[in-house]
Amino acid sequence: xxxxxxxxxxxxxxxxxxxxxxxxxxxxxxxxxxxxxxxxxxxxxxxxxxxxxxxxxxxxxxxxxxxxxxxxxxxxxxxxxxxxxxxxxxxxxxxxxxxxxxxxxxxxxxxxxxxxxxxxxxxxxxxxxxxxxxxxxxxxxxxxxxxxxxxxxxxxxxxxxxxxxxxxxxxxxxxxxxxxxxxxxxxxxxxxxxxxxxxxxxxxxxxxxxxxxxxxxxxxxxxxxxxxxxxxxxxxxxxxxxxxxxxxxxxxxxxxxxxxxxxxxxxxxxxxxxxxxxxxxxxxxxxxxx
Amino acid sequence: xxxxxxxxxxxxxxxxxxxxxxxxxxxxxxxxxxxxxxxxxxxxxxxxxxxxxxxxxxxxxxxxxxxxxxxxxxxxxxxxxxxxxxxxxxxxxxxxxxxxxxxxxxxxxxxxxxxxxxxxxxxxxxxxxxxxxxxxxxxxxxxxxxxxxxxxxxxxxxxxxxxxxxxxxxxxxxxxxxxxxxxxxxxxxxxxxxxxxxxxxxxxxxxxxxxxxxxxxxxxxxxxxxxxxxxxxxxxxxxxxxxxxxxxxxxxxxxxxxxx
Numbered sequence: 001x002x003x004x005x006x007x008x009x010x011x012x013x014x015x016x017x018x019x020x021x022x023x024x025x026x027x028x029x030x031x032x033x034x035x036x037x038x039x040x041x042x043x044x045x046x047x048x049x050x051x052x053x054x055x056x057x058x059x060x061x062x063x064x065x066x067x068x069x070x071x072x073x074x075x076x077x078x079x080x081x082x083x084x085x086x087x088x089x090x091x092x093x094x095x096x097x098x099x100x101x102x103x104x105x106x107x108x109x110x111x112x113x114x115x116x117x118x119x120x121x122x123x124x125x126x127x128x129x130x131x132x133x134x135x136x137x138x139x140x141x142x143x144x145x146x147x148x149x150x151x152x153x154x155x156x157x158x159x160x161x162x163x164x165x166x167x168x169x170x171x172x173x174x175x176x177x178x179x180x181x182x183x184x185x186x187x188x189x190x191x192x193x194x195x196x197x198x199x200x201x202x203x204x205x206x207x208x209x210x211x212x213x214x215x216x217x218x219x220x221x222x223x224x225x226x227x228x229x230x231x232x233x234x235x236x237x238x239x240x241x242x243x244x245x246x247x248x249x250x251x252x253x254x255x256x257x258x259x260x261x262x263x264x265x266x267x268x269x270x271x272x273x274x275x276x277x278x279x280x281x282x283x284x285x286x287x288x289x290x
Numbered sequence: 291x292x293x294x295x296x297x298x299x300x301x302x303x304x305x306x307x308x309x310x311x312x313x314x315x316x317x318x319x320x321x322x323x324x325x326x327x328x329x330x331x332x333x334x335x336x337x338x339x340x341x342x343x344x345x346x347x348x349x350x351x352x353x354x355x356x357x358x359x360x361x362x363x364x365x366x367x368x369x370x371x372x373x374x375x376x377x378x379x380x381x382x383x384x385x386x387x388x389x390x391x392x393x394x395x396x397x398x399x400x401x402x403x404x405x406x407x408x409x410x411x412x413x414x415x416x417x418x419x420x421x422x423x424x425x426x427x428x429x430x431x432x433x434x435x436x437x438x439x440x441x442x443x444x445x446x447x448x449x450x451x452x453x454x455x456x457x458x459x460x461x462x463x464x465x466x467x468x469x470x471x472x473x474x475x476x477x478x479x480x481x482x483x484x485x486x487x488x489x490x491x492x493x494x495x496x497x498x499x500x501x502x503x504x505x506x507x508x509x510x511x512x513x514x515x516x517x518x519x520x521x522x523x524x525x526x527x528x529x530x531x532x533x534x535x536x537x538x539x540x541x542x543x544x545x546x547x548x549x550x
Contacts, residue, residue, distance in 0.1 A: 185380035192346055192374040193394045193445075194367055203393065207384045286384035287425035 026069050033065040034058035067255045076259040088239065091263050097240040098228050099267060101156050105163020106224040110217065112164060113171025117209075118201065120172070121179040138169050146231055159240075163227035167220035174216030178209025210286065214279040221271045229264060241267075294360070295449055295481040296322040296345055301354035303340060303507075313506035314340040318354070320500065320509065322483065324448070327475055329484045329492040330500045331538065332545065337507020338485045338500075342451055345483065346374050358449070370398060372449035373442030377457060379434035381426040381441075387413065388422035391441045398445075412440035415470065432459040436467065443474075453485045465523055468494055476519060489542075493517075493534045494526060501538060503545030511541040 031054070038057045042049045059068040067075075076091065083090035116134065119126045145165055182204050190200045232242025241264045248257035301318040304311045315337045322328050330338035343349040344356060347363035358366035366372065373394075381390050391409040400408075413419055416436040426434055435458060442450060456464045472495060475482055486492050492499050499513045515534050517525055525531055 183380060185376050185378055186382065188348055188376070189374070189380055190397075191348060192367065192372070193397045194370060195397045199397050203397070204382070207382070210384075287386060287427075288384075 023069055026066075027059070030064065030066045030068045031055055031058045034061055037061070037065070063252045064254055067258050071255050072258045072262055075255045076262050079256075079259060080263075091241075091244070091259065094239055094241050094244045094260070095263050095267055098225070098232065098242065098264070101159035101231065101240070102163060102221075102225045102228040102267075102271070104156065105160040105227055106167055106217075106221050108160060108164040109167035109220055109224060110171055113168040113216070113220070114175050114213070116168065116172040117175030117179055120176050121205070122197070122201075134169065134172060137165075142166060142227065142230055143234075146234055159228050159231035162231040163224040166227040167224040170219045170223070171213070171216045174212045175209055178212025179205045181212065182208045207286070210282060214275065214282070217275050217279075218272055221275050222268055225264070225268050225271060293324065294321045295324045295326065295358070296320070296483065297355075297357045298341075299355045301341075301344070301356050302352050303337075303344060303349060304352045315344070315351070316506035316508045318507075318509060320512075322481060324481055325479045326497045327472075327482045327484065327495055328498050328500060329486055329496040330502055331486055331489065331492045332502030332510075332542065333504055335504040335507070336502040336545075337504070338502050339453055340507060341502075342453055342483060342485055346372060346451055366449075370445065371447055372451050373445040373447040375435075375439050375442045375450070375452045375455040377454045379426070379431070379438040381434055381437055383426050385425075386422065387418060387424050387426075387429070387437050390426070390437055391444050394441060394445050408444050408446070409440070412443045413437075415443065415474065416440045416467070417470075432463045435459060436463075439467070448480055450480050450482045452482065454487065455484075456491070457487065464491075469523055471495065472521070489535050489538050490526060493531055493538060494521075494523070499534075499538055501541040501545065503542075510545045513537050513541065 035054060035058055038054060038061070042053070042057075058064070059071070061067075064071070079089060079091040083093075085092055087093065116130065120130060121127075142162065142165070146162055179201075186204060186208075187200070190204055195203070228240070229242040229245070232240035233246050241260050244260040245257055248254070248260060298318045298320045301315060301320075302313065303315040304313050318341060330341060332338050340349055344351050345358055345363060347367040356363055359369070359371050361369070382393065385393065388406070388409055391412060392405040395405040395408060410419070410422075413422065416439055418433065418436055418440065421429070421433070426437070429437070435455060439452075439455060442452075456467055459467065468491060471482070474480070475495075482495075484492070484495060493515060494517075496515045499515055501510045501513065502508065503510045513534065517528075517530060517534070
């Protein structure tokens, strides 16, 4: 029962305004960054040219430094709707490859993070001994893990492992906090009922940690996507958004790079929104205030 | 003497704090017979809650002996011999009223059907029938505490430990629940140990009133309270009631005189 739901215009208006400003700035930047190449070409041909010709040319180059928004959208549209879903020209196909390792890595990271948190909360030895190692593990640059992980494993596994490595950490940290969130009285009650440690975990600590889990999961799903894309860069992967980015940069296909980036960010927004939707469902089921 | 519900002999409890040890309980001698209604009354820091927590095996006495139903507090806890009501309701926010009351029964391993029947019975007793599907945040503080009482009763223990359970309720609800509790006690013959700040509540409810004093926590006096059984709230207007209340007040004052 929300009292004031903002109208459609109220909620979309500001977003649209920011987008409009960004697009204008983008077009201006495209002119500015692409102009040197265009001017060089014009001068080489020797034709006289004016401001209009310059702007037209900078917005329609085949391999611009910065493609104009409409070029990116056109390429994105063509490679999403204009290609067979199983062809390597299809962005949907590449997004699907990246998505599968993102989800697998996220699931593994979630499981590992929760297990570590349960261990840390229940064992003083793990609390003191494990956490420093976990923190140290996060100081290793992801690229090192990527290179190590790419030595001879199937691509899906190695990419998922990289995602897992990146996303178990926020989950573990959030869950440790969540599992320790019950009040002393609630724990005392469990003791008066002579609950077993497993009952205490399942009936008190885990439900209490759910809001913390979702806060971590929003971060983890985004890092998992980054992990999957980064994992596709040096593995010599033939498929996935990362591979698409890499091949684009080999051949100077800047438009292809940007449309793959657009796809990646759409995928990210979608995944975070999906986590948010599950969170709302679970919260309602657990009786949260509307 | 294993017939006693609670028996403490020369019981002491010292908390080790960072700067100096604090004697929470000192030389407590107390026997609570089965079926008695005993109140602990005294100012803050007199150890009444600590004594209650020691009975519930939530604190470990430093010396002396303590038995509950003739066995150690730990064994009594494992036997699920008591129900505990805290000052705060401490309901689990993700469970609705019914499922909060069913939680201890779930932990005991009772079947779903049995859990529902027992929980419904106790909710009726505290006047919350019809609120089964509400979540704690939808209830007033008083209603939440009534749920927590139903939860302790759902256990159907022989011994009920209540730590200022009505302290947060408005006076009308409090009177109502005091009367309900008295009827419940008369009907079931449970042993009730009750911590309170309120003299009139202690006199109205109890067989015996244990008056305690702080620094170190100890028993000043144990006052018998022989008001007629089946009494209603109007007993509080009687001369006998006023006399007992006066004796409790005098004992509390004598405890304080050590400090002044």
